[in-house]
Amino acid sequence: MTKGTVKGIISNMVQVEVDGPVFQNEICYIDLDGTKLMAEVIKVTGNTAYTQVFESTRGLRVGDTVEFTQRMLEVKLGPGMLSKNYDGLQDDLNKMRGLYLERGDYTDPLDEDSVWEFDPIVKAGDEVLPGDWLGAVQENWINHKIMVPFNLEGKFRVKNVAAKGSYKITDTIVTVTDAEGNDLELNMIQYWPVKLPIRAYQSKPRPFKVMETGIRTIDTLNPIAEGGTGFTPGPFGTGKTVLQHNISQNAEADLIIVAACGERANEVVELFTEFPELDDPRTGRKLMERTIIICNTSNMPVAAREASVYTAMSIAEYYRSMGLKVLLLADSTSRWAQALREMSNRMEELPGPDAYPMDLPAIISNFYSRAGYVYLNNGTPGSITFIGAVSPAGGNLKEPVTESTKKSARCFYSLSQDRADSKRYPAVDPIDSYSKYLEYDEVRQYLDDNIAPGWVDNVMKAKDILLRGKEAKDQINILGDDGVPLDYHTRFWRSELLDRIILVQDGFDPVDKSTPIQRQAYMLKMILNICETEFSFDNFEELQPYFTRLINTLVQMNYQPFENEEFNNYKTQLENIIEERRVN
Amino acid sequence: MATMAFQKIYTKLTQITKATCAVKATGVGYEELATVGGRLAQVVKIMDDTVTLQIFSGTEGIGTDAEVIFFGRPPSLKVSEQLAGRFFNAYGDPIDGGPQIEGKEVEIGGPSVNPVRREDPSELIATGIAGIDLNNTLVTGQKIPFFADPDQPYNQVMATVALRAKADKIILGGMGLSNDDYLYYKNTFENAGVIDKIISFVNTTDDPPVERLLVPDMALTAAEYFAIQKNEAVLVLLTDLTLYCDALSIVSNRMDEIPSKDSMPGSLYSDLAKIYEKAVQFPEGGSITIIAVTTISGGDITHAIPDNTGYITEGQLYLRRDTDIGKVVIDPARSLSRLKTKVMGKRTRADHPHVMSASVRLNADASNAKTKMENGFDLSDYDQRAMDFARDYAEQILAIDVNIDTEQMLDTTWALFHKYFTPEEVAIRDEFMQLYWKEA
Numbered sequence A: 001m002t003k004g005t006v007k008g009i010i011s012n013m014v015q016v017e018v019d020g021p022v023f024q025n026e027i028c029y030i031d032l033d034g035t036k037l038m039a040e041v042i043k044v045t046g047n048t049a050y051t052q053v054f055e056s057t058r059g060l061r062v063g064d065t066v067e068f069t070q071r072m073l074e075v076k077l078g079p080g081m082l083s084k085n086y087d088g089l090q091d092d093l094n095k096m097r098g099l100y101l102e103r104g105d106y107t108d109p110l111d112e113d114s115v116w117e118f119d120p121i122v123k124a125g126d127e128v129l130p131g132d133w134l135g136a137v138q139e140n141w142i143n144h145k146i147m148v149p150f151n152l153e154g155k156f157r158v159k160n161v162a163a164k165g166s167y168k169i170t171d172t173i174v175t176v177t178d179a180e181g182n183d184l185e186l187n188m189i190q191y192w193p194v195k196l197p198i199r200a201y202q203s204k205p206r207p208f209k210v211m212e213t214g215i216r217t218i219d220t221l222n223p224i225a226e227g228g229t230g231f232t233p234g235p236f237g238t239g240k241t242v243l244q245h246n247i248s249q250n251a252e253a254d255l256i257i258v259a260a261c262g263e264r265a266n267e268v269v270e271l272f273t274e275f276p277e278l279d280d281p282r283t284g285r286k287l288m289e290r291t292i293i294i295c296n297t298s299n300m301p302v303a304a305r306e307a308s309v310y311t312a313m314s315i316a317e318y319y320r321s322m323g324l325k326v327l328l329l330a331d332s333t334s335r336w337a338q339a340l341r342e343m344s345n346r347m348e349e350l351p352g353p354d355a356y357p358m359d360l361p362a363i364i365s366n367f368y369s370r371a372g373y374v375y376l377n378n379g380t381p382g383s384i385t386f387i388g389a390v391s392p393a394g395g396n397l398k399e400p401v402t403e404s405t406k407k408s409a410r411c412f413y414s415l416s417q418d419r420a421d422s423k424r425y426p427a428v429d430p431i432d433s434y435s436k437y438l439e440y441d442e443v444r445q446y447l448d449d450n451i452a453p454g455w456v457d458n459v460m461k462a463k464d465i466l467l468r469g470k471e472a473k474d475q476i477n478i479l480g481d482d483g484v485p486l487d488y489h490t491r492f493w494r495s496e497l498l499d500r501i502i503l504v505q506d507g508f509d510p511v512d513k514s515t516p517i518q519r520q521a522y523m524l525k526m527i528l529n530i531c532e533t534e535f536s537f538d539n540f541e542e543l544q545p546y547f548t549r550l551i552n553t554l555v556q557m558n559y560q561p562f563e564n565e566e567f568n569n570y571k572t573q574l575e576n577i578i579e580e581r582r583v584n
Numbered sequence B: 001m002a003t004m005a006f007q008k009i010y011t012k013l014t015q016i017t018k019a020t021c022a023v024k025a026t027g028v029g030y031e032e033l034a035t036v037g038g039r040l041a042q043v044v045k046i047m048d049d050t051v052t053l054q055i056f057s058g059t060e061g062i063g064t065d066a067e068v069i070f071f072g073r074p075p076s077l078k079v080s081e082q083l084a085g086r087f088f089n090a091y092g093d094p095i096d097g098g099p100q101i102e103g104k105e106v107e108i109g110g111p112s113v114n115p116v117r118r119e120d121p122s123e124l125i126a127t128g129i130a131g132i133d134l135n136n137t138l139v140t141g142q143k144i145p146f147f148a149d150p151d152q153p154y155n156q157v158m159a160t161v162a163l164r165a166k167a168d169k170i171i172l173g174g175m176g177l178s179n180d181d182y183l184y185y186k187n188t189f190e191n192a193g194v195i196d197k198i199i200s201f202v203n204t205t206d207d208p209p210v211e212r213l214l215v216p217d218m219a220l221t222a223a224e225y226f227a228i229q230k231n232e233a234v235l236v237l238l239t240d241l242t243l244y245c246d247a248l249s250i251v252s253n254r255m256d257e258i259p260s261k262d263s264m265p266g267s268l269y270s271d272l273a274k275i276y277e278k279a280v281q282f283p284e285g286g287s288i289t290i291i292a293v294t295t296i297s298g299g300d301i302t303h304a305i306p307d308n309t310g311y312i313t314e315g316q317l318y319l320r321r322d323t324d325i326g327k328v329v330i331d332p333a334r335s336l337s338r339l340k341t342k343v344m345g346k347r348t349r350a351d352h353p354h355v356m357s358a359s360v361r362l363n364a365d366a367s368n369a370k371t372k373m374e375n376g377f378d379l380s381d382y383d384q385r386a387m388d389f390a391r392d393y394a395e396q397i398l399a400i401d402v403n404i405d406t407e408q409m410l411d412t413t414w415a416l417f418h419k420y421f422t423p424e425e426v427a428i429r430d431e432f433m434q435l436y437w438k439e440a
């Protein structure tokens, strides 16, 4: 294998003089007094390989030796990944030795000694393709398929299948024969280079179903499709992380992969602490059982941060190939872009806007395109829904990462500073945000069929009320309370009602933090009814106290379990308040 | 810093810039320390046999024949109990006339704590300041800056917070601290009789700016010693990180790096995160809490320094001169402690989060009313009451010289709610209204 020696060091970029062939993205290990530092080739000129080191390079010297591996950065895939806490390179954090993340402490992502109950799906004589299901094991409550490795090519015939029973992941469970007649022994482990998409599926249709997140401002106003993409740009402190955590707890997915990319360690610790305790609302099992956390926090090496989103996506693709509904959340993709920028600057590449690499838009769009709804070779559907947080510099949405992402993601959930300042969480701006899926005929049909007839029309009505309310508010601000017709106040208060009851959602309240879609439909209908009711007011000063009463009562309903006694009491109260001033 | 045996000495500099120099040398480790003409320097780039060094005190007067001596190790600090009560410069050398520290030599800027070995922060820090305890409770293991105008009394407020927070150790990292402010801290701590809890690493305005780059790592290395080895609650005060960032940009500029926004290095986010992320709670009880100062110019928080800081820290605190009462307060409207939800209503009385959000909302109404008044619109009765409430609230609760416990803050707030508003306007959940809405 190719060897090399260190020639130059600038921060985590190390130039290596090589004595043989190397390839782009090849992984090598630099020997620092016996500690192996993992690095990736990111550019080659002549016999110099430019590598980005996934560790601190402190103490590294010119002349230190390097070994190349002839492999790209890979994930190790197999049963046992659920509930794990990985770093950006898929090291199992719980297996690391010390208090600190010591250099060169690379750990096994899987537990090679663990034993699984294997149930075969194929039988001798069957023909199989890469990605086809050979058998299954039960991983928590997921039926984990053991698949023909994706990195094989061509067709294979099954020669031997292990009988139903207990096996280690390293045990051979199936032997297949390739077209040339060579036998291949397969166990439950396979490897995949993270920068490449797994394409073992038949087709990738346009998403047509909706994925429930439990967040009203998303599900009701701008729903995200199953297999769809969305992003949440917002200045610091506007609620990107809380929103992602809430989605991760309640979304209607089989499996959640959370990529904490270059953000705070305490936020990840919160997941470590809460997820093993919290119940999954749909299965009653613990949330941690359906979650994988990939965490490369801001103080961990920058190059591994860049890798972390790819690691997460590859694991998502692996589970999608089992016919599962995967939700991938990344917080924040801006940190990944910044990692790219740091490296591009060190390589003295020609910078694009704001010193980001020129090909940033292409990199982002390639990544987003790995999400999607697919039909596997056997016709089963599987999906990856991806939502990325974006942290725009200075809160300015015209910066390169936001702009590039806007071209790739189909849902745009813009978090507004104003809303966050007035504690209207989740601070998703109802007017600027959009879901392109609402324009898809098949999605509209799906919504009308599955939520309520005429649902999409109601959603449009709600959006209209919000827009007209905002216009009225602007006029009131310019002309003064008594400088506008009474009707402007009514319009404003209608939108305020809708905003405070449907859009505002208390992310920390056990009931309010997640709303099932049927309850969302119920509440929307109720609010629209009130908005269509005509009330009598003599002057604008009567509106605020009246609508405040309506709002307070409705807020109390939001805090109660759906249709329990208290809920119904508040509803009766509400009806009484409405009667006080109703004219039609 | 003492040098060591088996040193290699070089005397041929090939390049000198304002902050760096290059020398032909071999066998040198990345980030290794050296002296150039007697001045401390650190390796920032190695290319073949050319080693680039950043000279902390600047290159003025450095000759091409200056003697370069490599230490064979990165910057380090000797840690032990002896650190307590002592004052050091940016290199960790005593500046208080006392003896050198004996202890274990530890590299500064070491690796990060494995996130799975951390604990979710949940211990509240009481300061007696309502702008913090009532509205933006701080938690051990948190990192939070003051975003302050250069003319605001942030050092005084920070010293007050530090003294009232019951920390086992307070570590001051001063960067570009004026000599007056340095003496202010020293005197305040001395007068309070807590000097044996204090450790200072100070770079003053008299010292070269690039030296500042060592201060946070020195302070945090000392903090890790006490938090990990002694399980102590350590409070680290870093002031002023804007001046730290300025030093970063000087160095990256001299290295011909491509600047990103506001002439700051592209790595600013990672550089600051490495500092702030040392804030940690350990399961064994030790913790590091970081309270920092980031001065901002003209209130512009979209500038790269406050902007990147905001993306890293767990909230931010703002000071405001309250014109109604003529005192400085921690602005409840703009400040935010993100970890407050971990303790509010859990470690404090259950009505706390509700009282907090109601008072924030009512204060916001008051400031809207004020704007209305300033724009010449008529005030409604509600507007007037909101403004009266806000004034009393500032006077009796927010003012920084008020020092009461959270329970008293809550009771006083309820009393003011009752004095100025109806139950519907306060709009707190019924269960708490029944308990605390009392005829005064």
Ligand SMILES: Nc1ncnc2c1ncn2[C@@H]1O[C@H](COP(=O)(O)OP(=O)(O)OP(=O)(O)O)[C@@H](O)[C@H]1O
Pocket: A234, A235, A236, A237, A238, A239, A240, A241, A242, A243, A263, A391, A425, A426, A505, A506, A507, A508, B310, B311, B312, B337, B338, B339
């Ligand atoms: N849904 C919510 N309900 C109540 N409070 C919220 C909600 N969302 C956000 N907050 C408040 O806002 C604070 C910041 O939220 P969050 O950490 O999600 O912001 P962020 O956008 O991720 O910021 P950053 O870019 O700095 O990571 C939270 O600590 C909390 O106080």
Ligand SMILES: [Mg+2]
Pocket: A240, A241, A242, A263, A331
């Ligand atoms: Mg966040």
